Amino acid sequence: MNIREILASKHSRQIYSIGPDRLIHEAVAMMTEHDIGSLVVMEDGKMVGLLTDRCVVRGLSKTGCNLCSTLVGEVMFSDPAVGHPDDPIDQARRLMIERHTNHLPIADxxxxxxxxxxxxxxxxxxxxxxxxNKLLKGYIKNWPES
Incomplete structure (x- = not known):
């Protein structure tokens, strides 16, 4: 199974994005409104980073909870891991574990x-x-007697 199959099964394929010059409180509002844990950070039509809920928490800790003046670009992951639609799911899972991320942008x-x-x-x-498991149980259940 590959990443393309995960994308096809998602109920929404919408990609939510924000610019690096936007304020964190705008990003938090967008993430809350859409019930998502990350935003792709775009500049001039290109992905320049990934803002996750973890980035926001880290940014709050660093800035003393000042959401009004902190920019997305200051706390985003500037070099996020990126998967390809044809990558196997195990490769995506391994990449997410190695990079300690819960969100993986997919690009072709x-x-x-x-x-x-x-x-x-x-x-x-x-x-x-x-x-x-269902297939194996059916196979075992129908195992021929010796």
């Missing part, structure tokens, strides 16, 4: 195509495992 040769969360990966792996 034409640019950004989506974003997946660790939740999306876990849900897909669980569904796949449940399906395999």
């Amino acid at each position: 040769e034409n640019g950004l195509v989506g974003i997946i969360s660790f939740y999306d990966v876990a849900k897909t792996v669980l569904s796949e495992t449940e399906f395999e």
Whole structure:
């Protein structure tokens, strides 16, 4: 199974973005409104970073909880891990674990195509495992007697 299949199963393929010169409180409002944990940071049509809920918490700690004057570009991940739609799910999971991130932008040769969360990966792996278990139980149940 690959990342493309996760993207296809998501109920929304909307990519929410914000500029690096916007204020953190604007980003938090957008993330809250759309019930999401990350925003792709875009500048001149290119991804320049990723703002996650973890970035916001880290930024609050660093700035003494000042949401009104802190810019997105000051607290975003400026070099986020990026996956490709054809990457296997295990590779995406490994990359997210290695980079300590819960969100992974997905891009192909034409640019950004989506974003997946660790939740999306876990849900897909669980569904796949449940399906395999069902097949194995059916196989064992119908095992020929010796």
